[in-house]
Amino acid sequence: MHQETPSSPLPPASSPATSDSQGLCGEGRVLLGHGGGGRLTDELLSSCVLPHLNNAVLSELLDSAVLEAGRERVALTIDSYVVTPLEFPGGDIGKLAVCGTVNDLTMVGARPLGLALAVVAQEGLEQALLDRIIRSVGEMARAAGVNIVTGDTKVVERGVLGAQGPGLILTTAGVGLLPISPEAERHLDPRRVRPGDMVLITGRVAEHGLAVMLARHLPEAEIKVQSDVAPLNGLMESLWGCAEVQADPAALVFLRDPTRGGLSGLAADLAQRARVRVVLEEEVIPVAPAVRHAAGLLGLDLLEVANEGKAVLVVRPEAAQAVLAALRRHALGRDAAIIGRIEPVPDGGMPGVELITTIGGRRLIQKPFGEQVARIC
């Protein structure tokens, strides 16, 4: 019997690492797959990173940390962005850097207060390209209703970011505030997820990852996919503000964006943290026909492909229809769907994710392992 690799990168609770601990790092080198957001990433974090930094806030491993500051609850997050090519159908690295961080704040229920931007450019980068990308940062920040309030710029020698790379890394940090009045308090916590709850997604899956992969590997392909990169704070605030959710905000129990690792990675993590079975129905998961075709072409499982403008919600069953209707009233949620439900772990079974396929079969969904690679033929 297979030993389940823990999907959560948390160090074991029984052996809290101290700041002077050695970590569990092996002797090998960091591989590209360690950055894929899958189980290899989890391993690197739990062996080389988290043991040195262990603390109660970090160990929640949320999209944003939530800090107490007097009576305020402050959300703090940071992300670095590397993407090849820098510009792709539907967006660019600048748009990505704003939306990713705004969405990380949004996923813990916070309203973005301000962003910080760090630019690391390699000598030789075309200024016109940099100009387009930073303009895109500005446009997207305005669209999300948040300002870039501080920043930093560094230039590195040619070759430091790799001879072949596009030569630009962006990092954005963000601060947000969580509403504190008791009636508006947002109880987002996977530990509140329980059997019977419903799983929703705000729109079609896999568009960002496939847009980038097609642009990178098959630029001449006739099939075109646009990245879904978008800030989700507007959509989520309209949801929090609608009458049905206002009446019972606690009915919304979990919220996360299926970025790297896609819907599969998110669902697998949710199942582990909530100690439940997540059962998804393939037939009702929204997918654009071009995306289905492109995933087939590259041999990719589209449930594992990254999204940058979608959120997955878990809600109490009695609120599901109202939440669905509220999402669909917003432009970014018009393809929203109920895609599954939460079930108890069967006797003798383990937490995990099952997919009921379009032909009525069943199979497992697991957290992706490492980098996504297209098949050979």
Place this chain on the structure above:
Amino acid sequence: MLPQQFKREHMAQVLEGWRAAAAQVARPVAFMEVCGTHTVAAWRSGLHSLMPVTVTLLSGPGCPVCVTSQGDIDGMVELAGRSGVTFCSYGDMLRVPGKKGSLEQARSAGADVRVVYSALDAVGLAARQPRRQVVFAAVGFETTAPASAVAIQEAQRQGLTNFSVLVSHKRIVPAMLAISSGASPGGSSGGPSGGGGGGLAQVGIDGFLCPGHVAVIVGAKAFAPVVEECGLPCVVAGFEPLQMAQGLARLTELVRDKSPVVENLYPQAVTEEGNARALELMDEVFCPAPARWRALGAIADSGLGLRREYQDFDAAARFGLHPEEAPEPVGCRCGDVIMGRCRPVDCAMFGGACTPVHPIGPCMVSSEGSCQAWFKYGEGLH
């Protein structure tokens, strides 16, 4: 009726017919899906959970990564590590461990390893960096060989002297013949094939679900020798779950009727004769040559060698590479899996010592490998 609903009802009919045919056979049957894409499609669609209980689906030698011999992999890693070499490979190949690590590990240690999606990308790279030697790892079956041929001809047309190809192409039909005739069991590579587990040891194969992609190139008639020499039915099928189920149901009927023939259930893509232009291209650049397969060992005419007029592009000759035949990892049963002698779960290392995150054998590395598909989509259900 909605198209989806129509599909589902059609599927239900096919499954019903398949179960009836399986019941009439009155004994367990095992079919080999030769192609890695079929392996993944069967798992991803949940087909395994719907099949008649008396039918077993075994994976065959149709995953290019899985059948590449250990010696060939060592050769790739060695070449990638040479100074001045830019080594281009399809992405799936990068994580297969050789005796001195994988291409991915070589890259993290400083080797210039690039993932390409087409052989022509490697030619473009050679043209752009004339001071580096660009080597393309030409792996895969008749599906990728024509593209390699085009790339070699293009490099010749451009007069590139810094482009070469490490040829490891395979032809699928000789491997199917070797498996179905029981020839060269275990190969001569010294790989232990009894590394643990009992399961379906020495299971027989009752027919082949033929690889749809390869069939597009070689044509349905290319599988006739399997019927003639081994008496096993062959059905060419597409990759939609419904098409696969139809193909497998038809195979079951052919077993029931004791009617070993080749049938093409994928006529929208596969003709009797195949793709003449692709076959011509392959024939211009390559000729049949012996090849070494993981587990199956050396099989005559099962690979492709460069024709005399293209010998200048042979990377092995250019760099004086003499890959030695290396033993397969101890305890690894990838060979038995590829030969249809056992299921992945019958290997003692499956899911324990060998997982997709820390793979030991290539069938667990490749996204089209049988072990990875069983682990990823089926572990826990079976």
